[in-house]
Amino acid sequence: MAAPDLLDPKCAAHNAKPRLSFSANPAAVLTRGGGGGEDADDDERDGVRFSVMRWKTVSAIFVLVVLYLVIGATVFRVLEQPHESLQKAAILAQKLEFLAAHACVNSSDLEDLVKQVVSAIRAGVNPSGRSSNQSSLWDLSSSFFFAGTVITTIGFGNTSPHTEGGRIFCVVYALMGIPLFGFLLAGVGDQLGTFFGKAIARVEKMIVKWKVSQTKIRVISTLLFILFGCLIFVALPAVIFRHIEGWSALEAIYFVVITLTTIGFGDFVAGEKGGSESPDSEYLKYYKPVVWFWILVGLAYFAAVLSMIGDWFRVISKKTKEEVGEFRAHAAEWTANVSAEFKETRRRLSVDIYDRFQRAASIKRKLSSELGISASVGQEMTPGKRTLSANLGEERDAYANLTLSLAPGALTRNGSLFLNGLSPDFAQRLEVAVVENAK
Amino acid sequence: MNPLGRSWLLLSGFVLFYVIYLLFGGLVFSSLERPVEEQLRRDVDALKRRFLNQSCVSAAALEHFVGQVLAANRYGVAVYPNASNWDLTSAMFFANTLVTTVGYGHTTPLSDAGKLFSVAYAVLGVPFTMLVLTACVQRLMRPLVAAPLRLLRRCGLDARPAAGVHFLALLALVLLCLFAAPAAVFGVVEGGWSFLDGFYFCFISLCTIGLGDLVPAAKPGQRFKQLYQVAVMVYLFVGLMMMYLLLRTFHKMADLHGLTAYLQLPRCEESDHDDDREPIVENGQSAATHKRPSYNSISER
Numbered sequence: 001m002a003a004p005d006l007l008d009p010k011c012a013a014h015n016a017k018p019r020l021s022f023s024a025n026p027a028a029v030l031t032r033g034g035g036g037g038e039d040a041d042d043d044e045r046d047g048v049r050f051s052v053m054r055w056k057t058v059s060a061i062f063v064l065v066v067l068y069l070v071i072g073a074t075v076f077r078v079l080e081q082p083h084e085s086l087q088k089a090a091i092l093a094q095k096l097e098f099l100a101a102h103a104c105v106n107s108s109d110l111e112d113l114v115k116q117v118v119s120a121i122r123a124g125v126n127p128s129g130r131s132s133n134q135s136s137l138w139d140l141s142s143s144f145f146f147a148g149t150v151i152t153t154i155g156f157g158n159t160s161p162h163t164e165g166g167r168i169f170c171v172v173y174a175l176m177g178i179p180l181f182g183f184l185l186a187g188v189g190d191q192l193g194t195f196f197g198k199a200i201a202r203v204e205k206m207i208v209k210w211k212v213s214q215t216k217i218r219v220i221s222t223l224l225f226i227l228f229g230c231l232i233f234v235a236l237p238a239v240i241f242r243h244i245e246g247w248s249a250l251e252a253i254y255f256v257v258i259t260l261t262t263i264g265f266g267d268f269v270a271g272e273k274g275g276s277e278s279p280d281s282e283y284l285k286y287y288k289p290v291v292w293f294w295i296l297v298g299l300a301y302f303a304a305v306l307s308m309i310g311d312w313f314r315v316i317s318k319k320t321k322e323e324v325g326e327f328r329a330h331a332a333e334w335t336a337n338v339s340a341e342f343k344e345t346r347r348r349l350s351v352d353i354y355d356r357f358q359r360a361a362s363i364k365r366k367l368s369s370e371l372g373i374s375a376s377v378g379q380e381m382t383p384g385k386r387t388l389s390a391n392l393g394e395e396r397d398a399y400a401n402l403t404l405s406l407a408p409g410a411l412t413r414n415g416s417l418f419l420n421g422l423s424p425d426f427a428q429r430l431e432v433a434v435v436e437n438a439k
Numbered sequence: 440m441n442p443l444g445r446s447w448l449l450l451s452g453f454v455l456f457y458v459i460y461l462l463f464g465g466l467v468f469s470s471l472e473r474p475v476e477e478q479l480r481r482d483v484d485a486l487k488r489r490f491l492n493q494s495c496v497s498a499a500a501l502e503h504f505v506g507q508v509l510a511a512n513r514y515g516v517a518v519y520p521n522a523s524n525w526d527l528t529s530a531m532f533f534a535n536t537l538v539t540t541v542g543y544g545h546t547t548p549l550s551d552a553g554k555l556f557s558v559a560y561a562v563l564g565v566p567f568t569m570l571v572l573t574a575c576v577q578r579l580m581r582p583l584v585a586a587p588l589r590l591l592r593r594c595g596l597d598a599r600p601a602a603g604v605h606f607l608a609l610l611a612l613v614l615l616c617l618f619a620a621p622a623a624v625f626g627v628v629e630g631g632w633s634f635l636d637g638f639y640f641c642f643i644s645l646c647t648i649g650l651g652d653l654v655p656a657a658k659p660g661q662r663f664k665q666l667y668q669v670a671v672m673v674y675l676f677v678g679l680m681m682m683y684l685l686l687r688t689f690h691k692m693a694d695l696h697g698l699t700a701y702l703q704l705p706r707c708e709e710s711d712h713d714d715d716r717e718p719i720v721e722n723g724q725s726a727a728t729h730k731r732p733s734y735n736s737i738s739e740r
Contacts, residue, residue: 073531155648263542310566
């Protein structure tokens with residue numbers, strides 16, 4: 001398979017966040033040939049085709065993630081701590097100012113008040129203003145919104161259940177709702193993918209006429225996808241939020257990204273301002289459902305984008321591995337060649353040495369059988385034996401030279417034929433072997 | 440009914456059901472929570488009145504002050520002294536909630552640069568984390584799913600009941616080790632949390648909802664805060680992995696039982712574009728090469 005399909009939102013729904021709910025690869029829907037027979041096959045195949053990621057890969061990725069976290073932590077700390085200290089100093093100054101301005105309040109009373117205010121805030125109640133003209137955080141539309149944040153796993157947290165019953169219900173509700181939303185997201189992703197796919201196919205048909213290469217087409221398609229998607233799902237909503245909510249541009253984009261990746265901090269929530277402040281509550285009624293619809297479709301888009309980025313990581317890691325693999329392959333090949341040569345040389349040498357040894361042994365036997373003596377040196381020789389030995393002197397010389405030649409290091413290259421008792425053809429063979437080795 | 444019509448019908452069925460489900464949830468939450476909210480409001484009002492009665496503070500000044508406290512708290516500034524939300528382990532905890540998409544929101548970036556960096560960090564980090572989780576889960580599938588299934592089949596069960604039994608066993612294991620046990624621990628370590636609170640926290644975190652109303656290690660003066668935060672991070676990671684494993688197992692089981700085919704849902708397939716895998720058995724790799732319809736294929740589907 002060539003480069004992974006970068007644009008495939010099917011891959012997206014397969015790989016990205018909603019996978020934690022239910023949507024696996026929707027592509028299989030379209031490629032599903034015929035149900036029953038395949039199932040039976042797959043049973044077997046499932047058992048057989050199981051494969052496992054290597055430990056090295058997993059641990060490498062894990063180390064990378066930890067590193068990524070540490071780097072992120074350091075950067076966040078450097079960026080945020082000064083600001084936090086400033087805010088802290090500000091609130092302290094405000095407290096002191098309050099105490100100074102109102103002499104009858106002592107600091108412990110004030111601390112008490114602060115604590116109570118904070119816990120009220122944590123409980124989701126806004127302690128400022130009078131309670132009568134405030135809309136509830138749990139009227140029907142806000143509860144609907146909250147239910148939505150639970151199911152999509154965004155979980156803003158600006159409202160959260162505090163009763164025991166509410167919490168238990170939340171757990172049960174999420175258990176059933178998250179998979180349900182997963183199905184929905186898979187379906188929406190499918191439709192979105194089809195829509196985008198058709199559009200891009202048309203664009204590609206135009207580009208192909210200009211005879212551009214396949215990779216370039218792919219890159220252009222990816223860029224188009226990102227551009228148009230960002231325009232529709234990020235830029236446009238950001239502008240709308242900026243206008244309606246009064247956020248800055250950065251805050252709006254921050255909200256969009258944090259929501260669509262389902263992180264959902266809750267420091268910025270669209271539609272939170274409620275009824276008390278803004279006068280145009282008329283179109284606010286439609287605002288929240290529209291926000292909801294945007295979240296649904298935007299989630300599918302972001303799932304596609306995130307999985308695309310994931311695929312890029314895969315490609316990068318594959319490429320790196322390929323390069324490393326190539327290098328390793330070269331090195332291994334070289335080593336293998338050298339050792340093969342070496343083995344071959346040793347084999348030939350040992351065969352020849354064995355031959356020589358056998359011949360020497362047979363000559364020894366001949367000598368000993370004819371002279372009636374053993375081949376050990378320094379034995380008394382009768383005149384008869386001496387004559388025989390003189391006759392066999394040549395061979396004995398040869399024998400002596402052979403023993404010499406069997407000594408290690410005697411295999412010199414000086415080419416002289418009988419200096420070390422080597423026969424001509426052996427010398428040639430040895431030289432050839434040595435020369436081959438040196439290659 | 441032709442398959443196209445059927446899939447449209449199913450999709451609209453899902454949408455409708457989803458909307459109804461949301462309405463239902465909204466109603467129930469509303470009826471459960473609203474009375475408590477009213478009560479809290481009344482309490483805060485009473486508190487304020489009490490404060491005003493016994494002092495020289497004017498209502499306006501009090502409101503102003505409360506507004507400032509609100510603003511400070513909203514930005515996640517720890518209103519209590521001696522606690523920073525951005526020391527190294529807390530910042531790492533924050534980064535972790537960012538990349539796992541849990542996103543509690545008990546600390547949020549205040550500076551503009553911090554917000555910008557969060558966006559970039561998340562866009563890169565979320566797919567990265569998903570990749571890691573996928574990798575780990577694939578590795579875990581073998582000892583936790585394939586091996587027990589083989590064992591069960593050797594004991595004479597068919598494929599379908601074996602899958603069902605195994606899934607239930609896995610579910611029980613996850614509930615015990617990842618929900619009940621940590622909930623008990625949280626109940627002990629965190630002062631004000633009941634067992635239900637702990638369980639609720641575990642569930643909300645591991646589904647990556649992350650409401651942020653309950654966050655561990657957020658109490659002022661927590662002992663061994665750094666260690667505690669690191670432990671919670673590890674718990675989150677392991678928990679997410681196991682949840683994903685559970686879902687994958689369920690999906691495979693649903694495949695076996697024909698549910699996914701019936702509902703025309705995507706089947707659970709092994710991702711077939713990983714080559715950093717070693718085949719356990721040699722002769723199966725040709726199975727999963729379905730051609731995926733892609734954006735940039737010009738051919739007809």
